[in-house]
Amino acid sequence: MRKLLLQGLLKAPLTEKGPDDAAVEALARELDAAARARLGRSLSIREVDAGSCNGCELEIHALGNAFYDLDRFGIRFVASPRHADVLLVTGPVAKNMAEALKRTYDATPSPKWVVAAGDCAINGGLFAGSYAVTDGAAAVIPVDLKIPGCPPTPVDLLTGLLALLRAGKA
Amino acid sequence: MVNLSDLFARNGSACRPWPRVSVNEAEWSALCAELAAGRLTLSALFGDSATVHMALLDEATGRLALASLPCPAGAFPSVARHHPPAARLERTIRDLFGLTPVGAPDDRPWLDHARWGVRAPLGAASPDAGAGAAYTVLPVEGEGVHQIPVGPVHAGIIEPGHFRFSAYGETVVRLEERLGYVHKGTEGLMAGRTPEEAARIAGRHSGDATVAYALAFCRAVEAARGVAIPERAHALRGLMAELERLANHLGDIGAICNDAAFALMLAHCGVLRERVLRASARAFGHRLMMDRVVPGGVAQDITAEAITGVKAMVAEVRRAFPALVRLYDETASLQDRTVGTGFTKPEYVRQFGAGGFVGRASGRPFDARRALPYPPYDRLPFEVPVRTDGDVNARVWVRIREVEESLGLIIRLLDTLPKGDILVPVPAGGGEGVALVESFRGDVFAFVALAADGRVRRAHLRDPSWFQWPLLETAIEGNIVADFPLCNKSFNCSYSGVDL
Numbered sequence: 001m002r003k004l005l006l007q008g009l010l011k012a013p014l015t016e017k018g019p020d021d022a023a024v025e026a027l028a029r030e031l032d033a034a035a036r037a038r039l040g041r042s043l044s045i046r047e048v049d050a051g052s053c054n055g056c057e058l059e060i061h062a063l064g065n066a067f068y069d070l071d072r073f074g075i076r077f078v079a080s081p082r083h084a085d086v087l088l089v090t091g092p093v094a095k096n097m098a099e100a101l102k103r104t105y106d107a108t109p110s111p112k113w114v115v116a117a118g119d120c121a122i123n124g125g126l127f128a129g130s131y132a133v134t135d136g137a138a139a140v141i142p143v144d145l146k147i148p149g150c151p152p153t154p155v156d157l158l159t160g161l162l163a164l165l166r167a168g169k170a
Numbered sequence: 171m172v173n174l175s176d177l178f179a180r181n182g183s184a185c186r187p188w189p190r191v192s193v194n195e196a197e198w199s200a201l202c203a204e205l206a207a208g209r210l211t212l213s214a215l216f217g218d219s220a221t222v223h224m225a226l227l228d229e230a231t232g233r234l235a236l237a238s239l240p241c242p243a244g245a246f247p248s249v250a251r252h253h254p255p256a257a258r259l260e261r262t263i264r265d266l267f268g269l270t271p272v273g274a275p276d277d278r279p280w281l282d283h284a285r286w287g288v289r290a291p292l293g294a295a296s297p298d299a300g301a302g303a304a305y306t307v308l309p310v311e312g313e314g315v316h317q318i319p320v321g322p323v324h325a326g327i328i329e330p331g332h333f334r335f336s337a338y339g340e341t342v343v344r345l346e347e348r349l350g351y352v353h354k355g356t357e358g359l360m361a362g363r364t365p366e367e368a369a370r371i372a373g374r375h376s377g378d379a380t381v382a383y384a385l386a387f388c389r390a391v392e393a394a395r396g397v398a399i400p401e402r403a404h405a406l407r408g409l410m411a412e413l414e415r416l417a418n419h420l421g422d423i424g425a426i427c428n429d430a431a432f433a434l435m436l437a438h439c440g441v442l443r444e445r446v447l448r449a450s451a452r453a454f455g456h457r458l459m460m461d462r463v464v465p466g467g468v469a470q471d472i473t474a475e476a477i478t479g480v481k482a483m484v485a486e487v488r489r490a491f492p493a494l495v496r497l498y499d500e501t502a503s504l505q506d507r508t509v510g511t512g513f514t515k516p517e518y519v520r521q522f523g524a525g526g527f528v529g530r531a532s533g534r535p536f537d538a539r540r541a542l543p544y545p546p547y548d549r550l551p552f553e554v555p556v557r558t559d560g561d562v563n564a565r566v567w568v569r570i571r572e573v574e575e576s577l578g579l580i581i582r583l584l585d586t587l588p589k590g591d592i593l594v595p596v597p598a599g600g601g602e603g604v605a606l607v608e609s610f611r612g613d614v615f616a617f618v619a620l621a622a623d624g625r626v627r628r629a630h631l632r633d634p635s636w637f638q639w640p641l642l643e644t645a646i647e648g649n650i651v652a653d654f655p656l657c658n659k660s661f662n663c664s665y666s667g668v669d670l
Contacts, residue, residue, distance in 0.1 A: 001434070001497055001500075001501065003493070004434065004438065004493060004494075004497060005434070014441060047327045048323060048330075049327075049328070049329050049330055049352070050330075050352075051351070051352040051353075051354055051666075052329070052352070052377070052666065053374040053375065053376060053377035053380075053666045054329055054376060054377040054378050054664065054665070054666050055374070055377025055378070055380065055458055055460070056377070057327055057328070057329065057377075058377060058378055058421075058458065059457070060327055061327055061421075062440075062443075062444060062447070064440070065437075065440035065441060065443070065444050066437060066440065066441050066444075067441070067444050077327060079325035079326070080325070081323075091352065091354075092354060094351060094352050094353055094354055094669075095283075095285040095286055095287075095300075095353075096281075096283045096285050096350055096351045096352070096353050097322065097330055097351050097352065098285070099285075099302065100322050100323050100330065100351070104323050126359070126370060126371055126374055127354045127355070127356070127359060127371075127374075129359070130354055130355035130356075130358060130359050131286050131287070131288050131291045131355050131358065132286050132291070132353050132354050132355035132358075133354050133355065150460065151377065151458070153457060
């Protein structure tokens with residue numbers, strides 16, 4: 001274990017510059033200002049799977065790995081809606097999950113934002129029109145930002161979350 | 171008495187490559203007795219318009235057959251009455267098709283939470299108030315026994331489900347799962363689509379196994395239409411399936427250790443998993459390779475540059491992984507949590523026909539790639555690791571060994587990649603096909619019936635988790651509540667895959 005830990009100290013970090021586009025770099029800087037102005041030092045996200053196939057969750061998990069390292073932006077995932085500023089919703093919102101999603105939203109203190117992550121959460125995606133789904137999160141709770149993709153890549157997600165902060169400041 | 175050979179002996183089945191035959195109630199019940207006696211394994215049980223189908227596997231001979239029972243009166247003899255693994259499948263048939271299992275031990279709904287606004291949506295649909303209905307959890311009596319309800323919204327980034335723990339102090343005396351929260355009506359959506367459209371939906375039964383699902387569906391379609399796909403397409407499908415297995419196993423190994431409060435493994439495994447996803451994206455244009463397996467072959471060929479990328483990734487995993495395995499094996503605090511935890515009895519694994527790392531960690535060597543070989547695995551050498559200790563540690567080790575096997579398979583597939591086409595047209599027309607393919611989590615069964623116009627009449631995909639979720643309830647018994655995340659992660663059952 002010592003060897004592995006030592007390697008971690010000596011080798012160059014894997015963490016990438018984040019979305020490499022200059023505009024998003026600007027967004028990242030703005031995130032810092034916006035986050036501190038409105039939310040103190042960080043942005044807390046509660047993720048709710050409202051019927052996804054689990055593809056979106058895999059990529060949301062990836063945000064935490066050494067390459068994307070979400071924490072460095074002051075963005076973190078929290079275990080309870082009561083600690084959250086943002087609800088990150090995935091899935092076409094299964095009718096069986098609609099009430100749980102609404103209750104999670106109600107339990108989140110204001111000010112709060114809702115991000116619909118992935119095509120399903122935006123409009124039902126491939127599941128649109130089924131008897132068992134609501135065709136997107138907006139049918140159940142107000143949505144502030146949409147991040148398209150099936151699933152959105154970690155870079156898509158990161159870019160969207162940074163954009164949310166810019167909008168939140170305005 | 172009726173057995174599998176009798177079913178094979180009957181002529182006239184339009185189903186390929188394994189037969190589907192009609193049986194009467196007496197024969198249906200006789201087959202249930204065969205299941206109960208352990209001479210056959212239940213592979214699938216699903217509804218259709220006024221019919222129920224049962225897929226039966228003879229593990230000794232590697233043969234599979236479907237028995238179909240017409241139920242004009244809307245009822246069929248319960249399988250679960252004799253064979254418990256059928257219970258949730260039967261409850262699903264009643265919820266979706268309105269067919270009643272007579273004599274069933276459990277008459278509670280399963281997927282239907284009374285929220286859809288419709289009852290029996292795939293059968294004789296009728297309107298429903300859709301306000302939600304109370305659900306009776308099984309009672310637990312005894313002094314000092316308390317209940318802990320968890321979910322459907324959990325603390326982590328995870329799919330939704332409800333778990334009811336009955337605990338005596340810290341010790342779990344019963345766990346009951348209630349799922350169905352992510353029911354999306356997937357099977358209803360597939361009906362009426364072209365095979366190409368339905369393949370995309372098939373690939374979203376469970377996003378982490380999208381390649382395996384698309385593969386199972388496409389193989390069933392190709393069997394139904396009698397289409398032989400090019401050798402290069404077979405090899406590329408195998409390559410994608412192994413990349414998927416590799417990425418998931420690496421993610422799981424890290425996540426299990428993380429649930430034992432050992433975050434260092436998660437960090438290192440997370441890096442390797444990301445390397446696999448990036449190599450997959452370079453090779454096939456999508457990190458999870460969704461919509462790349464299509465009826466007739468694959469949607470995208472691999473470039474020479476991408477092959478170099480995949481090989482470099484394999485070299486890096488081979489360089490980095492042994493140190494992580496040693497770290498896992500030699501860290502006493504980690505072993506203390508995983509060894510002996512979440513023991514799953516070999517007899518349950520056999521009875522339920524549990525596949526994947528859950529089955530193989532408890533002595534059931536079944537692997538669809540080996541038991542009912544399909545291309546490209548029929549020409550590839552590989553080991554199927556099996557252990558008998560059946561605990562969290564054993565499920566980690568099966569994954570570790572499978573990572574090593576997958577690395578070898580990936581290189582072998584790349585070094586022997588046939589030249590030629592990657593896609594052939596699938597001519598429109600009717601027919602029925604069946605497939606069984608191995609996902610990272612176990613065997614995925616597929617049945618597809620195509621109408622004369624070539625559209626999907628009925629498609630059913632059975633997730634391996636149907637036969638693993640119930641075993642998780644047994645594995646946690648006698649463990650402490652705090653070890654549930656560890657047990658749960660070592661099973662890593664799919665929610666979306668069984669909620670449909």
